[in-house]
Amino acid sequence: MTPGEAGAARDNFHPGGRPGDDLIVPKGVDIAQPPSAYEIGADRLFRRCTLAVAWLTVILVFCVIFSITRQAMPSIRTYGLGFLSGTAWDSNRAQFGILPAIVGTLYSSILGLAIGTVFGLAIAIFLSEGFLSAGLDSAFSFLRLSEYSWLNSLPGRIENLLKITVELLAAIPSVVYGLWGIFVVIPFVRPPANWLHSHLGWIPFFSTGLSGPGLLPASIVLAIMVLPTISAISRDALVAVPPKLREAAFGMGATRWEAILAIFVPTAATGIFGAVILGFGRALGETMALAMLAGNANIISWSLFSPANTLAALLANHFPEADKIEVGALMYVALVLLAITLVVNIIGTVILQRAEAGLQGLR
């Protein structure tokens, strides 16, 4: 609170008695008073509580890392770094390797993120740059409906509706996405995928056919799952581009596309990039839909249509039935997943800070 606001708040505060009793204050009487001991105490307590709770979350993260590491320790000792480069997961023979799962996790996340970013950014631009109202305005004037004033609020409402609909995608449980992927996405992408394989099979990305589950359907579903995150945050970033900048861009005679692509998107790049990093985090950790769609096969392939495995799906599939040795190995997997997520977030933050520093002069 600024001093001015605090004063205003105290003016509206009537200690004791009915409101209105003390509206007329005699001249020379100061109703401002220093905060009571109770208020000071409560203020301090509040500050300490928030501090404690804030630290608690940090401690919680370390607790999680600590307990995972502790349980992973035996298998880290046994398998060492060979664990990261091994390709077979065979609990019968206590052989564990997770290279295919690491590759599959990164491959599916990056592919899903690429698709999701293209569509998410497009949605964000469409919803923030007044495309809808421009289109509807010309339609109204063509139909000579411009004098009906209630129509003027229509584009805004439709934009809001679209925005809510996209955000609603985030509320769908991932099991439902998985089922939808099996019964809708896979049959839908199978014919074009197999056509590509039979005609352009020499390209590594098309080197296998798509029979059922595989990387492509998994990535498509993943893209839809990260879409709300990317579009909502990117839209907020675009809306926050300073009006001065907008006016200046158009004032200099930039066309709408020049303004959007050369001025607005670069200005909002920090926010957009943040959205992408958040989406990446979500994609890396996504479990259920990928366990249902990626095929859970320990295969490393360039092909978009090959079945694959991911770290999170490996954990979900093997945990319930794992014996002691395998639980240790799975904890190692969890640690690797945690490390990958951490590295991605750190890289993201660093790039974000650099981008922000570059744009400092604009604000």
Place this chain on the structure above:
Amino acid sequence: MRIARNLLLPVALLLIGVGYMTCGSSIEARSGLGVALAADAITLQGTGATFPAPLYQKWFTEYNKAHPDVQINYQALGSGAGVKQFQQNLVDFGASDAAMTDAEMAAVKDGVVLLPMTAGAIVLAYNIPDGPSELKLSREAYVGIFLGKITQWNDPAIAKANPGVKLPDTKISVVVRSDGSGTTFVFTSHLSAISDAWKSGPGAGKSVNFPAAVAGKGNPGVTALIKETPGAIGYVEYGYAVQTRMPMAVLQNKSGKYVKADLATGKDALASVELPANLRAWITDPTGPGVYPIVTYTWLLCYRKYKDPKTAATLKSVIQYGLTQGQSFSVDLGYIPLPAKVVDAVTRALQQIS
């Protein structure tokens, strides 16, 4: 303002408390422990195999209808989880498709009684577009398919057993279980018993390293993948294949005969094996001309001694119900009813529980 201020302290304390608890709880305690006990009602807690779960649930609801004061919670978390939680004394009974080994049983200090409650067959369900209504698979053929050596449906090894049947030039997609499971154990034990290449290769276990396969979670996951993948073949429980109306391959048994999976051939397979005194038998490759080759019992795991005599009495009564009236639900749900002499043997074994 004032209300918010007064609420602040309790809320903050609560958050701190929750934080402590979350932080302190370790992974060993992740099992689902049951509903709070009502005053005089008896609640039995069980965990285990997913395969017999539909039948057990049916028994337990029917039993609850007849005895409203008895509530039985069965969590189908899988055979491995069933054995593990049983060993840790977290449940009143466990259930598993793979009977406990001697070493596992020795670790339980209250003693173990293994009771086969029902039996099932494992079938190879397939999806061949415009394919034959009946597909015969020789032992070499289905071992070869799961080893990844036979990759096309029109492979000579498959065609030889199916004279006059037109097989498409489609790639075979092998579908297996992604999670550890008793079904996988029974199926891979059978493959190990009939093929040295399998025994020295992937081997037998609740989860093995299948060469060249895609994997789905649980019987439903495998079923969905087979149905949605042209050219797929996978192993599922007979009951699931019947309910989802998937075509099942006719398999060659030890005598060289091709046998369809149904209740009669499954029952013959069970009858071909004599149960020992501890009621534990692994039927990896039954003998007889008309037997279906891949069948298994599924076991309830009970302690020999219960602290509360009431728990023991109730459990015995529930199991008795399952052995008698309960067996009549088996056929509808796709399970093989126990042969009469097995029911007698289990009833006798039930007396060991106290």
